[in-house]
Amino acid sequence: MADWRQVAKVCALGDGHISTKEVEILRAVILADGSANKSELSFLHDIKKEAKSAVKALDILIEDCEKAAK
Numbered sequence: 001m002a003d004w005r006q007v008a009k010v011c012a013l014g015d016g017h018i019s020t021k022e023v024e025i026l027r028a029v030i031l032a033d034g035s036a037n038k039s040e041l042s043f044l045h046d047i048k049k050e051a052k053s054a055v056k057a058l059d060i061l062i063e064d065c066e067k068a069a070k
Contacts, residue, residue: 012051017052027061036069041069
């Protein structure tokens with residue numbers, strides 16, 4: 001079985017840039033239950049670090065997830 005983090009990284013970082021659409025998808029999936037766990041937050045920090053560029057919306061998502069962290 002594929003590791004969800006690896007699959008999601010490939011999708012988000014395919015072109016090296018994290019777009020608004022990608023952040024919208026991540027937001028919908030990660031905050032679907034109204035909270036974010038440590039693994040999800042770690043994932044967001046990882047993709048931000050590995051991306052060549054990212055929209056400001058990613059920073060806002062990370063902040064929102066930190067506030068909603070379990």
